[in-house]
Amino acid sequence: xxxxxxxxxxxxxxxxxxxxxxxxxxxxKAVDLLTEKAAVFPSKGEMRKTVQAGGVQxxxxxxxxxxxxxxxxxxxxxxxxxxxxxxxxxFLLIAK
Numbered sequence: 001x002x003x004x005x006x007x008x009x010x011x012x013x014x015x016x017x018x019x020x021x022x023x024x025x026x027x028x029k030a031v032d033l034l035t036e037k038a039a040v041f042p043s044k045g046e047m048r049k050t051v052q053a054g055g056v057q058x059x060x061x062x063x064x065x066x067x068x069x070x071x072x073x074x075x076x077x078x079x080x081x082x083x084x085x086x087x088x089x090x091f092l093l094i095a096k
Contacts, residue, residue: 021095
């Protein structure tokens, strides 16, 4: 519900990654999105462990399935995805 400028100010200093809006529209597995498209996790194994421990969120919703499909319906303001690893590590994915 924030305007874009305020939204970006809130996430100032947070690591950002550009992702393809086109690829996202077809759907990308969460594991591929957060390891290959955006380096939120250094490896798929680490992401799998963190998901099993309940420590991965996308747009403040817990990721229950390592292979969940993330598509353009997840975009905030038709442009952003907020990924969270653990309690304090936030990442901003920008669809272009």
